[in-house]
Amino acid sequence: MKQLVSSMTIHNNIYNVLLIHGFFPFSSNTSTTETGSSLATWIIALSILASTIMSMLAFLGISQGMQLRIWKNQVESKLRIIEGYVREAESSALELLKSSGARNPQDVVARVKDFFMIGPVTIEPIDIIRRLESIIRTGEVHIERIVKDSLPSSISEHILKNTVTLLSLLNALNTIYKYLRHLLLLGVKSKNAMLVAQVWMMMPLYLRIAKAYREAVNAVSKGIPIGDSAGPLAAYKIAMESKPLSKMKEIVKDTVYGEYNYEDRRLIVVKAKGPGSTVGRPGEAVEKLLEDTTIASSLAAIITIDAALKFEGEETGTIAEGIGVAMGDPGPEKIRIERLASKLRVPLYAIVVKMSMEEAINAITQNIVEGVTKAVEKAKRIIKESTRPGDTIILVGVGNSIGVGQA
Amino acid sequence: MQAEIPLIILLTLSLYSLVMVILTAVGIRSQRRVRGRERIITQVVCENCGYKVTRSFTPGDYVGAKTREKCPRCGSPMRISLIFVEKDASISRYLFTSREPGNAGYYKSLIRLK
Ligand SMILES: [Zn+2]
Numbered sequence: 001m002k003q004l005v006s007s008m009t010i011h012n013n014i015y016n017v018l019l020i021h022g023f024f025p026f027s028s029n030t031s032t033t034e035t036g037s038s039l040a041t042w043i044i045a046l047s048i049l050a051s052t053i054m055s056m057l058a059f060l061g062i063s064q065g066m067q068l069r070i071w072k073n074q075v076e077s078k079l080r081i082i083e084g085y086v087r088e089a090e091s092s093a094l095e096l097l098k099s100s101g102a103r104n105p106q107d108v109v110a111r112v113k114d115f116f117m118i119g120p121v122t123i124e125p126i127d128i129i130r131r132l133e134s135i136i137r138t139g140e141v142h143i144e145r146i147v148k149d150s151l152p153s154s155i156s157e158h159i160l161k162n163t164v165t166l167l168s169l170l171n172a173l174n175t176i177y178k179y180l181r182h183l184l185l186l187g188v189k190s191k192n193a194m195l196v197a198q199v200w201m202m203m204p205l206y207l208r209i210a211k212a213y214r215e216a217v218n219a220v221s222k223g224i225p226i227g228d229s230a231g232p233l234a235a236y237k238i239a240m241e242s243k244p245l246s247k248m249k250e251i252v253k254d255t256v257y258g259e260y261n262y263e264d265r266r267l268i269v270v271k272a273k274g275p276g277s278t279v280g281r282p283g284e285a286v287e288k289l290l291e292d293t294t295i296a297s298s299l300a301a302i303i304t305i306d307a308a309l310k311f312e313g314e315e316t317g318t319i320a321e322g323i324g325v326a327m328g329d330p331g332p333e334k335i336r337i338e339r340l341a342s343k344l345r346v347p348l349y350a351i352v353v354k355m356s357m358e359e360a361i362n363a364i365t366q367n368i369v370e371g372v373t374k375a376v377e378k379a380k381r382i383i384k385e386s387t388r389p390g391d392t393i394i395l396v397g398v399g400n401s402i403g404v405g406q407a
Numbered sequence: 408m409q410a411e412i413p414l415i416i417l418l419t420l421s422l423y424s425l426v427m428v429i430l431t432a433v434g435i436r437s438q439r440r441v442r443g444r445e446r447i448i449t450q451v452v453c454e455n456c457g458y459k460v461t462r463s464f465t466p467g468d469y470v471g472a473k474t475r476e477k478c479p480r481c482g483s484p485m486r487i488s489l490i491f492v493e494k495d496a497s498i499s500r501y502l503f504t505s506r507e508p509g510n511a512g513y514y515k516s517l518i519r520l521k
Binding site for chain 2: 225275369406
């Protein structure tokens with residue numbers, strides 16, 4: 001009450017002042033010499049008018065509609081940016097296809113751009129891993145075949161793989177764009193201000209993800225290693241620093257292994273086949289290696305090295321060790337190693353190199369490379385501490401092997 | 408007197424748009440500088456003596472590839488051992504750590520010298 005009274009008196013005072021000095025715009029006795037003061041009068045008058053209108057609008061509930069419009073406009077402007085990214089990715093994919101001599105690049109891009117996979121039924125858990133694996137692998141092989149059929153047969157494998165990855169980046173960007181557009185239009189059509197507000201609030205995060213994908217397009221089209229290549233890079237490094245017993249060879253699709261002698265132990269290094277962009281099938285590779293009884297009987301440890309998402313505030317390239325399988329796959333590959341380890345009673349050691357989501361899919365940075373060196377040292381220490389000479393150790397460099405070949 | 412009102416509004420609007428134009432221009436420029444400053448490095452190592460050479464990335468490079476370069480020390484074939492984006496590639500880091508005059512790092516270094 002007190003506040004109201006005081007505000008009223010202030011208002012009265014303003015009006016009095018305006019009237020006394022003859023500043024009020026509608027009073028006729030203003031002299032032309034007071035141009036500066038009359039400007040001030042006009043500004044005050046207009047602002048009083050504007051605030052009156054605003055308060056009336058708020059009272060009538062129109063301001064919420066205006067807020068919705070503001071949110072909508074801001075979301076739309078961000079969506080246009082993402083749309084630009086989609087177009088950029090599309091033109092780089094077309095360019096890459098054309099430069100490798102594809103027959104019908106437009107058709108390939110159009111097919112992969114809207115490609116989707118439907119996840120398995122989850123209310124019936126029996127066999128879910130096998131069903132999931134079947135869907136993932138069919139999708140993988142299908143896209144690869146679409147691209148392969150379009151390219152000349154002489155094309156090298158890594159260009160094929162990089163093109164497939166580039167197209168899946170386009171697919172991801174397109175999906176983000178379409179999903180956000182859907183939410184926005186749904187919110188506007190159903191006049192659901194809260195839905196639009198949610199999209200508006202989440203927009204910076206989605207924009208960050210879209211930006212990361214856009215940068216990844218650049219790295220992948222040039223064949224530069226990405227942050228996720230930390231695992232294969234560590235595998236390459238440890239292989240180079242040990243005495244080779246055999247050359248690296250393909251064991252299952254897109255996955256290679258080599259045998260090395262490290263401190264009188266038999267070290268088997270597994271990684272995705274480079275330098276094309278692929279994560280390979282590390283789980284299946286380990287399974288196949290352990291079919292060999294000489295390996296299975298002397299196995300003392302399985303070590304996995306992978307890139308892992310850091311928490312905000314953690315430094316990129318720091319490493320951590322733990323127990324389990326360090327692998328970011330949806331499940332089918334990881335579970336194979338877990339099952340084998342529990343069956344053979346072999347410890348699972350995990351080493352991770354920390355990085356952000358953006359860093360994981362962008363060109364590998366110096367910090368991550370330093371992290372890889374530390375991870376290799378850590379792996380060597382684990383081997384020396386927890387195994388004896390004569391033992392067999394399987395070391396898996398998990399991740400995308402783009403730009404990382406094998407010795 | 409009535410001519411004054413549109414003038415002040417026009418002035419405000421033009422000042423606002425000028426500020427926006429400047430901000431946008433600065434934004435675009437700094438973005439360009441970020442992309443321009445990113446340098447991808449390829450490290451090549453001698454297979455015989457381990458001598459290391461760094462150069463900029465060329466398309467077709469990958470870790471593990473044998474290159475046509477010969478070791479400057481012993482003439483043996485060389486192999487790519489690393490590819491990475493150089494540290495301090497971002498504009499903000501550049502502004503705050505660069506020792507070039509005009510950047511924060513320059514003044515910091517002056518203070519430290521005292
Ligand atoms: Zn040399």
